[in-house]
Amino acid sequence: MKMTKKTYLLLALLVAALLFPILVPNQYYLQILILVFIWTIAVYGLNTITGLTGQLSLAHAGFFAIGAYSLGLLTINAGIPFWAAFVLAIVITTIISFFIGIVALRTKSHFFAIYTMSVGFLIYLIIYKSELTGGVRGLIGIPNPAPIGPLTFESIQSYYYLMLFFLLLTIFFMYRLFHSLLGKTFVAIRNSEELAETLGISVMKNKLLAFVISAGLASLSGALYASYVRFLGPQMADIHVAFEILLYLLVGGIGTLAGPLIGTFIVVVLTQMLQFLEEFRMLVFGPIVVLLILFYPRGIVGGYLMWRAKRAKKQKVADANTTTKGENGNAVNH
Amino acid sequence: MLLTINQLTKQFGGLSAVNDVSAVIEESKITAIIGPNGAGKSTFFNLISGFHQPTSGRIELSGQDITNMRAEHVARLGVGRTFQTTHLFEQATVLDNVLIGHRLRTKAGLFDAIFRTKRERDEKKKCLDKALEALEFVGLTSLAYEQAHSITQEQQKRVAFALALATDPKLVLLDEPAAGVNPDETEGLSEVMKKMVKRGKTVCLIEHKMPMVMSLADHILVLNHGELIANGTPKDIQKNERVIEAYLGGNSNVSA
Amino acid sequence: MLVLKDLIVSHGQEDVLRSVNLTVEEGELVVLLGANGSGKSTLFHTLSGLVRPTSGELSFKGNSLKGRSPSQIVRDGIVQCAEGRMLFAQMSVHDNLKMGAFTYKRNKKELMRQLDYVYTLFPDLVGKRHSPAGSLSGGQQQMVAIGRALMAKPKLLLLDEPSLGLAPLIVEKMFSIIKEINKEGVTVLLAEQNAYAALSVSTRGYVLEGGRLNVEGTKEELLQNEEIRKAYIGA
Amino acid sequence: SGTTGGESGEGSSEGEEQVPEVSAGEEIINIGYTGPLSGPAAFYGENTVSGVRMAAEEINEAGGFEVGGTTYKLNIVTYDDQYLPNEAATNARRLVQEHNTPVVFVPHSGGVFATQVFNEQEDFMIAAYTSEPEILNQGNELTLRIPPAYDQYPEPFVKYQQERFGTRLALLPTATQYGKDWTEELVPVWEEFGGEVVYDGEVDFGKDTDFFPIVTNALNQNPDVIFVGGPSEPTALLMKAARDLGFEGGFMVMDQAKFEEMDGVLGNFDDIEGAIGMLPIISSDAPGAESFIASFESELGRVPTAESAFNYQAMYVLVEAMKLAETVEDPQAIMAQMDAGVKALSEDKLVWHLTGVENNGFDWMASIAAIEDGEIVLIEE
Amino acid sequence: MDLLFQQILNGLTVGSVYSLVALGLTLVFGILHVPNFAHGALYMVGAYIALTVMTALGVHYWIGLIIAVIVIALLSVLMERLVFSRLDSKDPLPIMIASIGILFFLESFAQYMWGSQYQRMVTPYGDTIQIFGLTVTMQRLLVIIAAVALMYALHLFLTKTMTGAAIIAMSQSKNGAFLVGINATRVSMLTFAIAGGLAAAAATLAAPINLVFPSMGNLVIMKAFVIIIIGGMGSIPGAIIGGYILGMAESLGATYISGDYKDLIAFVLLVLILTMKPNGLFAKGVK
Ligand SMILES: Nc1ncnc2c1ncn2[C@@H]1O[C@H](COP(=O)(O)OP(=O)(O)OP(=O)(O)O)[C@@H](O)[C@H]1O
Ligand SMILES: Nc1ncnc2c1ncn2[C@@H]1O[C@H](COP(=O)(O)OP(=O)(O)OP(=O)(O)O)[C@@H](O)[C@H]1O
Numbered sequence A: 001m002k003m004t005k006k007t008y009l010l011l012a013l014l015v016a017a018l019l020f021p022i023l024v025p026n027q028y029y030l031q032i033l034i035l036v037f038i039w040t041i042a043v044y045g046l047n048t049i050t051g052l053t054g055q056l057s058l059a060h061a062g063f064f065a066i067g068a069y070s071l072g073l074l075t076i077n078a079g080i081p082f083w084a085a086f087v088l089a090i091v092i093t094t095i096i097s098f099f100i101g102i103v104a105l106r107t108k109s110h111f112f113a114i115y116t117m118s119v120g121f122l123i124y125l126i127i128y129k130s131e132l133t134g135g136v137r138g139l140i141g142i143p144n145p146a147p148i149g150p151l152t153f154e155s156i157q158s159y160y161y162l163m164l165f166f167l168l169l170t171i172f173f174m175y176r177l178f179h180s181l182l183g184k185t186f187v188a189i190r191n192s193e194e195l196a197e198t199l200g201i202s203v204m205k206n207k208l209l210a211f212v213i214s215a216g217l218a219s220l221s222g223a224l225y226a227s228y229v230r231f232l233g234p235q236m237a238d239i240h241v242a243f244e245i246l247l248y249l250l251v252g253g254i255g256t257l258a259g260p261l262i263g264t265f266i267v268v269v270l271t272q273m274l275q276f277l278e279e280f281r282m283l284v285f286g287p288i289v290v291l292l293i294l295f296y297p298r299g300i301v302g303g304y305l306m307w308r309a310k311r312a313k314k315q316k317v318a319d320a321n322t323t324t325k326g327e328n329g330n331a332v333n334h
Numbered sequence B: 001m002l003l004t005i006n007q008l009t010k011q012f013g014g015l016s017a018v019n020d021v022s023a024v025i026e027e028s029k030i031t032a033i034i035g036p037n038g039a040g041k042s043t044f045f046n047l048i049s050g051f052h053q054p055t056s057g058r059i060e061l062s063g064q065d066i067t068n069m070r071a072e073h074v075a076r077l078g079v080g081r082t083f084q085t086t087h088l089f090e091q092a093t094v095l096d097n098v099l100i101g102h103r104l105r106t107k108a109g110l111f112d113a114i115f116r117t118k119r120e121r122d123e124k125k126k127c128l129d130k131a132l133e134a135l136e137f138v139g140l141t142s143l144a145y146e147q148a149h150s151i152t153q154e155q156q157k158r159v160a161f162a163l164a165l166a167t168d169p170k171l172v173l174l175d176e177p178a179a180g181v182n183p184d185e186t187e188g189l190s191e192v193m194k195k196m197v198k199r200g201k202t203v204c205l206i207e208h209k210m211p212m213v214m215s216l217a218d219h220i221l222v223l224n225h226g227e228l229i230a231n232g233t234p235k236d237i238q239k240n241e242r243v244i245e246a247y248l249g250g251n252s253n254v255s256a
Numbered sequence C: 001m002l003v004l005k006d007l008i009v010s011h012g013q014e015d016v017l018r019s020v021n022l023t024v025e026e027g028e029l030v031v032l033l034g035a036n037g038s039g040k041s042t043l044f045h046t047l048s049g050l051v052r053p054t055s056g057e058l059s060f061k062g063n064s065l066k067g068r069s070p071s072q073i074v075r076d077g078i079v080q081c082a083e084g085r086m087l088f089a090q091m092s093v094h095d096n097l098k099m100g101a102f103t104y105k106r107n108k109k110e111l112m113r114q115l116d117y118v119y120t121l122f123p124d125l126v127g128k129r130h131s132p133a134g135s136l137s138g139g140q141q142q143m144v145a146i147g148r149a150l151m152a153k154p155k156l157l158l159l160d161e162p163s164l165g166l167a168p169l170i171v172e173k174m175f176s177i178i179k180e181i182n183k184e185g186v187t188v189l190l191a192e193q194n195a196y197a198a199l200s201v202s203t204r205g206y207v208l209e210g211g212r213l214n215v216e217g218t219k220e221e222l223l224q225n226e227e228i229r230k231a232y233i234g235a
Numbered sequence D: 001s002g003t004t005g006g007e008s009g010e011g012s013s014e015g016e017e018q019v020p021e022v023s024a025g026e027e028i029i030n031i032g033y034t035g036p037l038s039g040p041a042a043f044y045g046e047n048t049v050s051g052v053r054m055a056a057e058e059i060n061e062a063g064g065f066e067v068g069g070t071t072y073k074l075n076i077v078t079y080d081d082q083y084l085p086n087e088a089a090t091n092a093r094r095l096v097q098e099h100n101t102p103v104v105f106v107p108h109s110g111g112v113f114a115t116q117v118f119n120e121q122e123d124f125m126i127a128a129y130t131s132e133p134e135i136l137n138q139g140n141e142l143t144l145r146i147p148p149a150y151d152q153y154p155e156p157f158v159k160y161q162q163e164r165f166g167t168r169l170a171l172l173p174t175a176t177q178y179g180k181d182w183t184e185e186l187v188p189v190w191e192e193f194g195g196e197v198v199y200d201g202e203v204d205f206g207k208d209t210d211f212f213p214i215v216t217n218a219l220n221q222n223p224d225v226i227f228v229g230g231p232s233e234p235t236a237l238l239m240k241a242a243r244d245l246g247f248e249g250g251f252m253v254m255d256q257a258k259f260e261e262m263d264g265v266l267g268n269f270d271d272i273e274g275a276i277g278m279l280p281i282i283s284s285d286a287p288g289a290e291s292f293i294a295s296f297e298s299e300l301g302r303v304p305t306a307e308s309a310f311n312y313q314a315m316y317v318l319v320e321a322m323k324l325a326e327t328v329e330d331p332q333a334i335m336a337q338m339d340a341g342v343k344a345l346s347e348d349k350l351v352w353h354l355t356g357v358e359n360n361g362f363d364w365m366a367s368i369a370a371i372e373d374g375e376i377v378l379i380e381e
Numbered sequence E: 001m002d003l004l005f006q007q008i009l010n011g012l013t014v015g016s017v018y019s020l021v022a023l024g025l026t027l028v029f030g031i032l033h034v035p036n037f038a039h040g041a042l043y044m045v046g047a048y049i050a051l052t053v054m055t056a057l058g059v060h061y062w063i064g065l066i067i068a069v070i071v072i073a074l075l076s077v078l079m080e081r082l083v084f085s086r087l088d089s090k091d092p093l094p095i096m097i098a099s100i101g102i103l104f105f106l107e108s109f110a111q112y113m114w115g116s117q118y119q120r121m122v123t124p125y126g127d128t129i130q131i132f133g134l135t136v137t138m139q140r141l142l143v144i145i146a147a148v149a150l151m152y153a154l155h156l157f158l159t160k161t162m163t164g165a166a167i168i169a170m171s172q173s174k175n176g177a178f179l180v181g182i183n184a185t186r187v188s189m190l191t192f193a194i195a196g197g198l199a200a201a202a203a204t205l206a207a208p209i210n211l212v213f214p215s216m217g218n219l220v221i222m223k224a225f226v227i228i229i230i231g232g233m234g235s236i237p238g239a240i241i242g243g244y245i246l247g248m249a250e251s252l253g254a255t256y257i258s259g260d261y262k263d264l265i266a267f268v269l270l271v272l273i274l275t276m277k278p279n280g281l282f283a284k285g286v287k
């Protein structure tokens, strides 16, 4: 019964998402949702390596940027058709991430975090200094996504559906991954690399796979970003972007399936709502982040899951108590 | 011979934790390794299971050279192990722990995961069956859905057994399986080990609990300062002067 | 000296200790027996202030221990050698032992004397004094842990399964050391699986079952109790 | 929804009623702004927006302006974008959707590029405060460049310095695109007049903690003149580092750095004797400068910089153009009247010599100054 | 030759600042087991406090420095009490995010309090002097001397006193520290205080050779991360040596390799070192 209730809820959400542009013809709201969709995909990417596999990567702003810049450069400089460039951009990023992963994954825990932070910073500096990428000026003139059959991508509504499509695809992908043997293997590595290794799991190979998947998702997100914003600057590879992605993930709930979507939505909307504070919004935003982490260290979805588990346990204990009451009485009589 | 060890040496800095040890471990038997603290027993296990690489010497498993193989590879060839301090996936249920134990015998990858192929479904079922079987073997079926960190020491030891068994090993290395377990339950663990041998596994254990070792082991290796000082049946060992002096002590409660 | 009344301790939703009553008189060596998971370590953690009780009374030398921090409790003279050892893995053995004297750190002379005493109790450690504690074998680490607890000059020493992972020779030796320490006036509360050896050196014992102290008695009484022999001595 | 209207003074966050009062028959027209109001570039953002605000307040106080029989008052709606292009685009959408702004001020090139993607489609004008030449090469008809083009500076700079100090030049500009573009403009001129470049470096003001190492390297080549530029204060410090390390030649200062702001860091102009750069707005001899400087000082408690002045000017011109176009809503029509708007502006509102609008960019007269004997001296106009 | 020595001197100056900041970071790492991103913000606020008391109260530079050290030490302790002590030390990610939240807050706070413009701290030691043909400002010499003195004092404290040893012990086993009677609360407060104090001292020493502005901490903190990784997390000598290695690499790299790619040096160095030694240079080989 519970299952169906959940399914109904999800269906309702889906229908709402599909109807939104028709019911609410506000471009600003659409813009926000489009950005939420794009970011969420990157957050799912980070969730794969950090949430599932337990390796905190701070290089993901870099992969996001590589995906975006690859698309930009392939379409502008090489003149490759849009969708071919789109696929190539993701392929290029995964190849790059493969080589970075081979080296970076030899380091563990915070070493890995800072190592990837440095890699991210190097990617940023390369984009920033290189002539090819347009340096500080950035990359201008990325074309609209080419029409696919009768579908064209000019209006903001069409962009909305395009991003929604890729988001749903990503969620489906993550859902399958979460419930697969491979997903369970990733989680085992997160729990203990040492033990996983004694159990004959090739830790390096699995971590590398998770890393490449996660970079691939980040680059998908980057390529979508490039096709939507159509201007790229080096600041998109900045470490702050990596922090931001991480923040979305943590607010939502790391290692959970729904966390990335919920976290990204909440944080993006919250930052927009705090706009009225102008230059002082960080003065409020910072403490909100701290409070959230203090009270929900596992994020919103993680907090909910814990609450549910606790409630289930309480129920069990209560049930057990009613049955053991009798025994207790006996013990006293003894 | 299931396992043949030839002049194995491991040095940490200047210290020889294992020094020129040669020994064999027979198939379908229980071999116990005993010796004082710091004698190099755990290091010995670590070398066999590929956790450490030996400084010199050679290890063969059923004739195959595994001397410098990495742990994961050794496990796939059929060596399962437990650690001295119990080591489980703490943040997972008992069942999920054991389920992952069989992962090394499966092949499903990313493609299978996403498209939920037949292979994925079959292998998942296989892992589950294997896990349930292993849990039943150690008598923990009822705890399958508990979190691994919330069960007792002795139960955790059993989960560790199940985990090792789920890998389908030929040889099981158990590092002090009964440490911190009370006598009553120690017997229970002994039974499990005997059962393993009955099922065709070869068991090799490190233990300081002499009553258990003496009644259980077919064969005993004694290490001291990294060197093999004695090698024989429990009876031989109990009488061995060097072992008594270095390890057992005069009035040890060997048969208590 | 130590009095526990109706102590209840829980981990999350579940009560681990359910109404424990226990007393230890000055100079005694009391053994705590109990199956795995019966709550021995939890009791010890509560005494050291690492876990807060849900309800009940604890007092040491007539003063309540409620609300006292772990460091204050150590200063009061209750020192624990914990299961799992909790050593400073990257510090040398020597420094680990020195840290044991933290509560009287300014008294260098006393510190040195105590250090000598510990090294005579565990001569194996002398050769390892400059090695990081984490690189020692399991049994050697156990010695460091006991040594470190002794460095604090406890009035009441809590030993949680000190024989865990020790070679028979050392176990024997350790029990005689415990007895010796006790003779020198340190009160000891000892949790053990090795019931026979533990009871042999003790004055009294308790048996903890499922979070309750069900049986209490002198060494002789417990050694003769059939059920206990069967469950904890195994012969 | 966003705060609207004139947030005045740095650091005052109390929310005064900011939408201007309107009496019967009057209407409010919203003008948008998105820029860095927090983060590392916040000071710059504040400088740009305060110019726009001051102009709007003055116009409102003077009773607003009349277009097609209706009197309008201006309301400035601001959003923070932290210098990020996509945030700027989001803000622009929001401004247009929720506040109906026909014009959005964007003070950074990234934000302009990201907004240019849809501004023609969504029908609003970008008032771009950036000297980035590319923004006008996109064929975007609704983009207005506010600041002066920098190609007028190199020649007088080079002439003055080669005459005074010599022909050996060390390059130490800021490591931004603007710095690079400037350098590319300058170097050919320097060489054309017979000079040589002896050291080619750049300084990343966002990342360097200490300027001594790079300045040491530059001085090792014995230059006569050093080309510097970037944010005023660290640029000043860079020049001081050169003096500390024994440099006695002259400086050419990119227009991004302002002498008046260096004063605050150095206390006086002794260390930058022999520098040539842009005339500070406070030394402007344009008819409207004095009153602008005075009211800026009284409101913000410090001297205005070019960023404030140029944006202030732009706001005034915009209103003139709206009047001439007889619409407050049609950006195309307003854009078409920009040049006429400049010419229609009354003299006493000119804070600098603005001559017209050419190719969608404001045409300012170059004003160059140098430090001679510790004083700012006007070199050329 | 002169150029070389001049650059070595420059490298020593920056290296000193890096080392002081990295030292505080590495100490706090021992408690949190996570790099504290807010540490750079403490550095920045430290500079503002010193600047403010110097200009507003007109106190001498040294008094300003001492006040800044005290205030930041307190602020750092406050951070520990209000936030970090309430988070589960076994779970690194929430701690990291909390520290990022604090970073956002402090930067924004500084902008609110002191504005976002660049400010200059005037030093009484602004004179330049010539030694052995090298040009140095007094302030730069002071940075080097004061930093070395501070580091030596800290070294003595950590190795020669039990309280110092307690800081190290805490970082290795919190429960172990409890069991020997270390007041863990006090030790972690002390550690945060020292780390904050060091950051404020470094900032006040370095401020006169650069400027004071809200994001000034970002410059230093990224490099401090690199340093403590190179030096091995939690390693005190590692932090000091790492700081000087980086300072030297930057000033000499700018001269002999490439001025343009000087910023890359730190990160390339890190990537190279970790590629060869995944646990850092000074990591102790213990499981
Ligand atoms: N990683 C290591 N680095 C340095 N020395 C080590 C390391 N591992 C073990 N040793 C040393 O090697 C020796 C053997 O250790 P090992 O753990 O094998 O002993 P053990 O026989 O298992 O002892 P126990 O019965 O106490 O567990 C010890 O002296 C120990 O200090
Ligand atoms: N942190 C914890 N969270 C939840 N449950 C716990 C925790 N620690 C202990 N328990 C549970 O409390 C009970 C008592 O554990 P405790 O460690 O005190 O037993 P013990 O008598 O010391 O056992 P052993 O002989 O194995 O050391 C066990 O059921 C255990 O699973």
Ligand SMILES: [Mg+2]
Residues within 6 Å of the ligand: B041, B042, B043, B084, C137, C138
């Ligand atoms: Mg061992």
Ligand SMILES: [Mg+2]
Residues within 6 Å of the ligand: C040, C041, C042, C083, C160
């Ligand atoms: Mg216990």
